[in-house]
Amino acid sequence: MAATDASAASGLGGPRLTGEDSARSLDRSRVHDARRQRRRWRLVWLLVGPGILAMLGENDGPSMIAYASDGAQYGLGFFVPFIPLLFAMAFVCQEMCMRIGAVTHRGYGELVLQRYGKAWGWFGAGDLTLTNLVTLVAEFVSIRVGLAYFHLGAGVAVGLGLALVAFTISGGRYWRWERIVLGMALFNGLFLLAAILVKPDVGAIAGSLDFSPFPGGSFNTLLLLLASTIGATVTPWMIFFQQSASADKGMTPRDINHGRYDTAIGAVLAAIFGIGALVAGAALLTHNGSGIEGFAGAGFPEALRHVAGSAAGAVFALGLIEAGAVAILTISASTAYAAGECVGVSHSFNSSPRSAALFYAANVGVALLAAMVILIPGAPLLSIALNANVLATVLLPVSLVLMLMLANDKGLMGRWANRRSTNVIGVAVIAFVGLCGAAYGIDSFLQTTHIIGS
């Protein structure tokens, strides 16, 4: 839509009105109507979105494979309570992003760049692009693994992923994009169905809530488990995505409570579905995790089929396709938001492709680039998929620190700045994530270079 100047035309002296403003106003009018009419559930329905998408988007292909691998190699103990703990940590971080987006109406990338200088903005965007590219490759791998179960190849995976990106961004409206992806994300529940289909011992699940037995193996293996599981829960793209999406959705400080419900619902659903993948994977425990090593050739769903029947294998394969597809959409969107924000051009699903060319080009371009990687013959897809979460964990602390600084910036946040209790938890989360990532990185490097023995 072309920019108009309706307020100037009417002599009110208001701001210049663009097509993006008009589209956002339409969404906001529904929110105001629901609030005026005291329609609580309608208001919840209208305001949920960014939080659920960030959380279920993070229950992506590599994450679900990581949870299932944890289950297959170590069983339920430790991980059943650990996954909800990690999503509680993710809630603390994502709530801050939502709050900053709702109060400032700006994305993470542009706020960091403007408030703390271009270097920090571009560092953040660089980290994001690197981790997003690696993660997107892993998402295409995940779709490929799922499709391989149904005897479909890499070309179909690439076509499906790119077609979904093109379809969802074609409407020129944030609302349309959000609702389509939200509808798809609910199929993350397939992992819960897979868990039910393997007929788990409910008593064993309940009995594992005491964090025991602790996973065995070497110190490095434990660190890898921690780093990859953390990377399956809190990542840089989630920070960029939820803050930008909250601003794009048009959320305001009045919506912060609903933004918290949205984030909490997302965290609870993601934890339940993540445990679903863990439980499904644990069905392979008695088979010593057989089959998972070959998952690049559809080994995981296939191994599950042998142990728990074809329905369980098929549902798990469909879950992997869904997890990869939703993550491709949300991660591409986070890259597009970051590109637009850092360059300083239009960055909204409410803008037309003509007025936000970079935003749309980045959205499609990053997905296209990742798709091309999985078509390279002999590319180390399995290794990329397994290391995507670890790299995200290692790079995360800087993003988290800057996010904490923004949330404490009273000049920006006013009375919505962080409370002391939020800061204490936030600092603890950053320290935990930083220590686990750094310990794994350093320990692995020292072993690889034979400075210490394995």
Next chain:
Amino acid sequence: MKSAAPLIKDAPKLPGVGEQALPADAVLDDELIMDLERDQFVDATSQPVPRAALSTSALVGLWALRVFVVLVSMMVIYTFFDKLH
């Protein structure tokens, strides 16, 4: 970190338009304007927020963390390529 007066205030609304005679095609847009806060408009959000004055210790801390993270990332990437072989 030093902070100035709040830049984002409590949802200031645009002036009402009810009393004014508007062109027919402007009515819809003006009704829509009423559903956005003034600082939500593209016009407002395209204005950069002022740069924060970070203390020396904050800057040193941030750069130290940045360098540390880059070093660890390089270790992870080195390990990744080494394991490929």
